[in-house]
Structures are given as C-alpha cells and as structure tokens.
Amino acid sequence: MALIEAIEITKTYRLGEIEVNALSSVSLAIEKGEFIAIMGPSGSGKSTFMNILGCLDRPTSGRYMLEGIDVARMERDELATIRNKKIGFVFQGFNLLSRTSALENVELPMLYDGVAAKERRQYAAEALATVGLGGRERHHPNQLSGGQQQRVAIARAMVNKAPIILADEPTGNLDTKTSEEIMELFVRLNGESHITVILVTHERDIAEYSKRRIYFRDGVVVSDESAGGHRA
Numbered sequence: 001m002a003l004i005e006a007i008e009i010t011k012t013y014r015l016g017e018i019e020v021n022a023l024s025s026v027s028l029a030i031e032k033g034e035f036i037a038i039m040g041p042s043g044s045g046k047s048t049f050m051n052i053l054g055c056l057d058r059p060t061s062g063r064y065m066l067e068g069i070d071v072a073r074m075e076r077d078e079l080a081t082i083r084n085k086k087i088g089f090v091f092q093g094f095n096l097l098s099r100t101s102a103l104e105n106v107e108l109p110m111l112y113d114g115v116a117a118k119e120r121r122q123y124a125a126e127a128l129a130t131v132g133l134g135g136r137e138r139h140h141p142n143q144l145s146g147g148q149q150q151r152v153a154i155a156r157a158m159v160n161k162a163p164i165i166l167a168d169e170p171t172g173n174l175d176t177k178t179s180e181e182i183m184e185l186f187v188r189l190n191g192e193s194h195i196t197v198i199l200v201t202h203e204r205d206i207a208e209y210s211k212r213r214i215y216f217r218d219g220v221v222v223s224d225e226s227a228g229g230h231r232a
Contacts, residue, residue, distance in 0.1 A: 001068050002029035003163065003196055004053065009062035009072075011048050011219075022048040023059070024219040032163065033194045035187070037207035040216035047168070049216065050200050054087055054166045055079040067163075084112055088157025088165045092172035094149045096141045102128060103137035106156045113160060127155035131185060147178035154185060158195065165189070167199035171206055183209040 011023040023045045030036060040046040051057040052064060055071060064072040071082055088109075089095075096105050106124035115123070125137055131151040141149050150170060157165050167186070171179035187209055190197045199210070207213050208227070215223040 003032040003067060004030040005065040007063040009052060009059045009064060012060040021219050026221055028221060028224065032196055035190045035197045035211045037210035037213045038198065038200045039202065039207055039213060044216040045219040046200050046216040050166060050168060053198065054089060055083050084109055085160060086162050086164060088162040090153050090157050090165060090167040090170045092169040094153050096149055096152060098141050101138050101140055102133060102152045105152055106159050109156060109160045123159055127159040131155045146174050147181060150182050158189065164196045169201055170199060
C-alpha cells in the first residue's frame with residue numbers, strides 16, 4: 001500500500017462566470033521514504049497539489065488516500081488532526097513566532113496534541129539537536145540567521161514524528177551555501193529517519209537533491225522521473 005495515493009484528483013476554481021481547472025485528473029502514488037521534488041512553472045498546479053497533500057485544501061473531485069484512508073472528504077477537525085499527526089510543514093518564510101524561543105516554536109505541534117510540558121521540552125530539545133541547533137534553544141528568531149530559522153522550522157516539522165514533511169520552496173529566502181546545508185539536512189532526515197520528503201521548488205539545483213521529480217504543467221503531470229539517487 002502506497003503512503004500517498006492521488007486518484008483522479010481535480011481542483012476547479014470559479015472566477016466569476018469562468019471555471020479554471022488548477023488540477024485535472026491527477027493520479028500518482030508516493031511510497032514511504034521517498035524524496036520527491038514537485039516542479040513546474042507558475043500556475044502549473046504544483047502548489048494546489050501540495051495544498052491538497054497537506055490537507056490544507058480539498059479536491060473538487062477524486063480521492064486522496066493517506067496511509068489507506070480517504071482524507072479528501074474528512075471534516076475540518078479531522079483534517080486538523082491528520083495535519084498535526086501525519087504531516088510536518090516547512091515554508092519559504094519559516095513561519096516562526098517572533099516573540100517565542102526556538103524551543104517553544106518547536107513545542108507548538110505537541111502543545112496542540114496535548115503532550116505534557118516536560119515531555120514537550122525534552123522532545124523539542126532533541127529535535128533541535130538533530131538539526132544542529134543544540135544550545136540555541138532559548139534564542140528567538142531575530143537572534144538566528146535565516147538558515148538557523150529554517151532549521152528550527154524543520155525541527156518543528158519533525159518533532160511529532162510525522163511520516164511526511166512537505167516543504168514549499170524551503171530555500172527560497174536563503175543564499176546558496178545555506179540552501180545546500182538545508183537540503184543536505186533533508187537528505188539526512190530522509191536517509192536516517194526514513195521521513196518522506198516532498199518539496200515544491202522551481203530551482204533545478206535544489207531538485208537535484210531529490211530521488212524523484214514530478215513536473216506539472218497546466219494542471220496535469222507531464223513528467224515523473226526517477227533521479228536514481230541523491231546528489232553528492
């Protein structure tokens with residue numbers, strides 16, 4: 001059974017009298033432990049597809065199976081639970097709380113999940129150590145570099161041991177050297193922890209870190225390629 005299976009997913013938006021198909025009958029499967037780059041020009045449907053995978057949006061038609069469960073028609077509260085337990089999110093803009101320490105930012109998913117304070121602090125500190133930020137737990141975002149802030153965001157994404165990380169242009173605000181460090185961190189998490197990493201990017205050098213590249217154009221998948229391994 002695939003970790004993720006999209007079956008004939010269509011997403012239609014209405015703009016006044018006009019209907020626009022952001023996705024048109026997209027079908028694909030993603031196995032546990034894959035590292036995938038989703039690519040395509042602006043308006044290709046890649047971000048719409050990512051939002052559906054992340055349970056942030058619903059398809060107009062079709063089925064989205066996550067670990068064998070059809071989540072496409074779940075109620076809002078059920079989707080929130082799925083997002084918290086099954087999916088970690090990493091965004092281009094980091095999305096950290098500015099007046100909150102790195103440790104407290106990483107604790108947030110566990111706070112929503114009702115984990116006791118002592119365990120929250122322990123697991124958050126362990127996650128920060130995993131991404132190379134041991135000793136920076138009390139630093140606020142404005143005391144951290146962009147790369148360090150993104151590491152905090154990655155620690156937050158993985159702290160609940162979610163099997164999937166969805167990363168939307170995770171290096172878009174970073175310089176080349178820092179981008180390489182962040183991508184090498186994703187490679188390590190994918191290899192050592194078998195976390196399924198799915199990232200949206202328009203940068204080919206970033207996509208080269210993935211093992212599989214899926215290209216969208218005009219709401220359909222036009223290419224699905226195996227890369228044969230991570231870039232050295």
